[in-house]
Amino acid sequence: MIEITGLPDDPWRFFFIFFVAGLAAVAAAKLYGLFFMRWKTPFRVGEAMNVNRAEVVEWANGKGYVSAGGELWRATSSDPLQPGDAVAVLSVNGLSLQVKKETR
Template identity: 65%
Template sequence: MPSLGDMTSNPGAFVMAALLVGFGAVALAKLYGLIFMRWKTPFRVGEAMNVNRAEVVEWSGQEGYVSAGGELWRAQSKDALAPGDEVAISAVNGLLLKVKKQG
């Protein structure tokens, strides 16, 4: 790597050194994130969500969207539902919730 005196007279060397330092900083930040931040917030999907109630946000026919656990979920139900209805989650199939009207 060129010395500091060489870089002042050669702008190409300065740009190359700046790029190397920048890429190095980004690589260290990514490595830090991979090692130390990966266990901070586990994803909770499906059964791990541990939520059994939801509120209907949008509904048409037998499907729509409900708010459960602070997230918007696609849902299906055989019951007639309307926005604002409280529903119970009866099953989780991937990212689809099966819901029933609270009785």
């Protein structure tokens, strides 16, 4: 009979070794993500968004949602707007846009 040496005799020790190896693999994957995946395209929020035009999606009482740069943004305006109206982006305040109705 062939005897394999170096393996633990107790099954719980065998389980513990594989459990620790699994945790090490997950930790290595997390570290890879932290160091190498963060250099992808940065998020474009606020002034970096660089969008001048948008379209009203939902509007009521001077505020609502507009579609700008392929994203849905919260917006405010003093102009009376309706869904489908084209608007110009005046300013970006955090995650909210100040817009005005575009005259064509």
